[in-house]
Amino acid sequence: MDRNRVQLCVELVCQKGCTDVLETISALEQNRAVAEMHNLNSDEVQAVLTELKQIMAIYQG
Numbered sequence: 001m002d003r004n005r006v007q008l009c010v011e012l013v014c015q016k017g018c019t020d021v022l023e024t025i026s027a028l029e030q031n032r033a034v035a036e037m038h039n040l041n042s043d044e045v046q047a048v049l050t051e052l053k054q055i056m057a058i059y060q061g
Contacts, residue, residue, distance in 0.1 A: 005040060006047045012036045013052060018059060025052050 013024050013036055027034050028049045037045050 001041075001043050001047060003047075006044050006051070009036050009040060009044075009048050010051045010055075013048070014055065018056070021052055021056055025049065025056065028052075 013021055013034075024034055024036075028037075028045065034045075037048060040048065
């Protein structure tokens with residue numbers, strides 16, 4: 001797993017704002033394609049999903 005690619009993808013999604021992050025989480029949970037992750041393998045996509053959920057947990061209390 002390439003942690004640099006995972007981190008870059010997390011940063012790209014987060015730059016779009018909370019609404020887009022939540023939409024991305026939903027899409028990933030439903031196994032839908034997300035443009036920012038077209039070059040990631042399945043383990044990296046799962047790592048991105050985990051990190052996005054952890055980030056949003058901070059904001060959702």
